[in-house]
Amino acid sequence: MRQKALPFTKSQIETIVKQFGTPFHIYDERGIRENARRLKAAFSWVEDFREYFAVKATPNPHIVAMLHEEGFGADCSSLAELVLCERVGVTGHDIMFTSNDTPAEEYRKAMELGAIINLDDISHLPFLIKHAGLPEMLCFRYNPGDARFGNSIIGKPREAKYGLTRPQLTEAYRSAKELGVKRFGLHTMIASNELDPTHFVETARMLFGVAAELYNELGIKFEFVNLGGGVGIPYKPGDKSIDYEGISAGIREEYNCMPVPDSVRPRGIYFEMGRAITGPYGFLVSTVLHKKETYKDYVGLDACMAHLMRPGMYGAYHHITVLGKEDWPHDHTYDVTGSLCENNDKFAIDRPLPEIEVGDIVVIHDTGAHGHSMGFNYNGRLRCAELLLKADGTVKMIRRAESLDDYFATLDFSEFESSREANCATCKRCVG
Numbered sequence: 119m120r121q122k123a124l125p126f127t128k129s130q131i132e133t134i135v136k137q138f139g140t141p142f143h144i145y146d147e148r149g150i151r152e153n154a155r156r157l158k159a160a161f162s163w164v165e166d167f168r169e170y171f172a173v174k175a176t177p178n179p180h181i182v183a184m185l186h187e188e189g190f191g192a193d194c195s196s197l198a199e200l201v202l203c204e205r206v207g208v209t210g211h212d213i214m215f216t217s218n219d220t221p222a223e224e225y226r227k228a229m230e231l232g233a234i235i236n237l238d239d240i241s242h243l244p245f246l247i248k249h250a251g252l253p254e255m256l257c258f259r260y261n262p263g264d265a266r267f268g269n270s271i272i273g274k275p276r277e278a279k280y281g282l283t284r285p286q287l288t289e290a291y292r293s294a295k296e297l298g299v300k301r302f303g304l305h306t307m308i309a310s311n312e313l314d315p316t317h318f319v320e321t322a323r324m325l326f327g328v329a330a331e332l333y334n335e336l337g338i339k340f341e342f343v344n345l346g347g348g349v350g351i352p353y354k355p356g357d358k359s360i361d362y363e364g365i366s367a368g369i370r371e372e373y374n375c376m377p378v379p380d381s382v383r384p385r386g387i388y389f390e391m392g393r394a395i396t397g398p399y400g401f402l403v404s405t406v407l408h409k410k411e412t413y414k415d416y417v418g419l420d421a422c423m424a425h426l427m428r429p430g431m432y433g434a435y436h437h438i439t440v441l442g443k444e445d446w447p448h449d450h451t452y453d454v455t456g457s458l459c460e461n462n463d464k465f466a467i468d469r470p471l472p473e474i475e476v477g478d479i480v481v482i483h484d485t486g487a488h489g490h491s492m493g494f495n496y497n498g499r500l501r502c503a504e505l506l507l508k509a510d511g512t513v514k515m516i517r518r519a520e521s522l523d524d525y526f527a528t529l530d531f532s533e534f535e536s537s538r539e540a541n542c543a544t545c546k547r548c549v550g
């Protein structure tokens with residue numbers, strides 16, 4: 119059985135568990151920072167290389183601020199994500215606002231912060247101007263439709279709700295230019311969790327081609343192309359991670375072949391990856407509460423879909439390590455479950471694992487992106503804490519666990535409390 123590495127030892131985790139209890143997500147600062155530096159180094163040939171971290175992947179101020187220190191911007195798609203960035207001091211062109219079906223107040227906030235606005239539809243141009251004003255710089259999201267395959271997770275571009283068609287792009291940039299927009303970018307995102315490096319090279323070729331066409335049609339010089347996110351990570355032990363150097367070299371070739379004068383080539387090549395930046399550096403740590411043997415063998419954790427949705431929601435594979443049993447034979451087969459009254463609340467189905475006992479600590483890998491952030495409160499389950507394993511080996515809590523008071527905060531119990539008091543006055547069952 120192939121293993122996946124952990125950035126901590128069993129005894130280290132036991133100490134952390136004693137202090138914080140389980141479950142929690144823990145993020146590896148050193149891993150995240152080294153990864154950020156690898157990405158930047160791979161694209162150092164680009165005059166203006168930028169990664170806008172997709173905040174929705176791990177919307178924690180400490181993570182966004184750490185990546186900002188590494189020179190990354192933030193990709194936002196909602197008011198909450200914009201406000202989070204504002205509160206950690208990430209503003210202006212350090213924010214790319216790539217939203218869809220966007221409410222007016224979110225455009226107003228994005229404009230107030232000076233973010234780069236990336237429009238998802240041609241009709242959003244008049245909507246933006248009406249509700250938030252005219253930006254100096256603007257970007258549109260291209261959906262190539264049948265011209266590209268997309269991939270299995272995001273689906274066929276033609277079926278995706280995002281972006282403008284190719285003819286709409288020409289119209290949109292033309293009218294933006296006529297309306298007085300001065301600076302332009304071009305965006306696309308047509309894959310998710312894609313591990314094939316050629317996909318990103320083809321996407322770059324496509325965008326460079328469209329940018330060249332739009333230059334010829336409208337005389338627009340693009341300052342940047344934004345290749346979006348969607349870079350995959352090796353969730354399974356046998357998967358190969360994306361080689362930044364490899365995609366960078368492929369994109370560089372396409373860049374140099376772009377059929378425009380040198381002065382028209384975009385200076386900026388941007389990404390807005392989430393998963394690839396933090397995904398492999400997060401771990402959901404949980405304790406085995408119960409074992410159950412019926413038609414199948416079950417292991418019940420103190421974590422559930424409230425903490426990690428991906429396996430239940432789309433059958434995603436997340437590797438599981440039983441701490442201290444890494445070298446044991448994986449000669450048992452378990453469904454690893456949470457406690458929700460939903461049969462898809464399973465972290466793994468028919469997974470070969472070492473023999474598990476109640477009390478064992480189980481680590482679920484690759485939860486650093488789209489893990490905690492997707493969590494929900496179904497069944498009144500509370501979301502857990504997020505911890506940061508700092509580069510110096512210490513641990514910092516960067517989000518506390520939710521409490522029942524948090525859960526009930528939006529409810530008004532006052533009218534029931536007065537009747538409870540009335541009951542108390544007449545009932546003799548409890549003393550004191």
Ligand SMILES: *Cc1c(COP(=O)(O)O)cnc(C)c1O
Nearest residue numbers: 172216347348349390391392393
């Ligand atoms: C979700 C999303 C991203 C990040 O996707 P990853 O798969 O995490 O890299 C980037 N841009 C947009 C517009 C998104 O919706």
